[in-house]
Amino acid sequence: MTSGFEELLTPSGGFCRDGNTLWLSLLLKDDSTRADTYGGLWLNNADGSGQIGWDITRNWGAFHWYIETPGTGTNILHTAFYTTNQPQATFFVAKMEFLPGNELCSFWFNPPLSNDPPPPDYVLSVSNFSFKGVHVAGGYGHANIYDDEFRVGATWKSVTPVAAPPIGWCNLQWPPALLVSNVGAPGVSDKIYGQIWIDGVTSNTGPTPGLKAWVGYGPSNALPNAPSWSWTPADFNVQVGNNDEFHTNFVIAQAVAAGVYAYCYYYEYQTNDMPSTGYGQKDGGPRTLATYNPAQSGLLTVVPEPALLAGLLAGLALWLRKR
Secondary structure (H helix, E strand, O other): OOOOOHHHEOOOOOEOOOOOEEEEEEEEEEOOOOOOOEEEEEEEEOOOOOEEEEEEEEOOOOOOEEEEEOOOOEEEEEOOOOOOOOOEEEEEEEEEEOOOOOEEEEEEEOOOOOOOOOOOOEEEEEOOOOEEEEEEEEEOOOOOEEEEEEEEEOOHHHHOOOEOOOOOEEOOOEOOEEEEEOOOOOEEOOOEEEEEEOOOOOOOOOOOOOEEEEEEEEOOOOOOOOOOOEEEEEEEEEEEOOEEEEEEOOEEOOOOOOEEEEEEEEEEEOOOOEOEEEEEOOOOOOEOOOOOOHHHOEEEEEEOOHHHHHHHHHHHHHHHHOO
8 A cells, every 4th residue: 555545545445535536447358259148347335245336347138338336227338339249348447536425437438548538428426435346257157258457546647558649651662563583592572661750759860769660461352460461570771851761671481372462561659558550551641450452552473483484474475476
């Protein structure tokens, strides 16, 4: 127990005395595939007698999260982030203002990360309570309910991750297409360049601490987070105005089949709890997986083995003679 902590406690040892505010946050995830289960996080009464105040729970019979006030019938269904039985995680934040009489409780689901809290998703006036602990639950054998990154603090900033400044723009600078032969030995591509701009960050001369880049290639019909993509770290090359430029080569193993592949850059800027990320394509971005455009990726052609190449050329010559 740290100095000054005791003044928050009620005479019975619960949280909190009137006139104090307490924040908490956690990650919630449910990977169940059945409706007949339950789980979440509850507050325990200061005298240890059971649930008190409010709880966040995945209720029996539905793939939704609820905020409940035990014993009062007050029940809020929140569906904006969790409407199917697919594994999903949500970031949940609660603020409890302990007042004479009822307590004022505010709740956020997946709020944007910033220095100041946005307007809450829900606000409840909850009958006077204090709590002595929290209870994590999941039941009936058909679910894995995960509660992670539990934080308690006196302010919004003390319980929310701090996001790095967002990537303002990034791209695949050059080249738009590559031809690599891996016949007889691994093939090494020409240099691949990419640039990135983060407002007030990359304008400083030289490499930006915490900024990393990779170049990846994979099937043109697969998103770049697919296991079939292969990634190579890129190095800082040079300062270009307010941009940092990176470069690297692909090394194409002999086992890679001949064919046409897509390639792009991936950037990550990590200074705090949560990084800023983005995919760099020919037209600039940043792009997320949702906005990734295969038509704007680079085109990598892996040259086939000589015998196959000769056959392709012969077929092409025959086709031209028949025209």
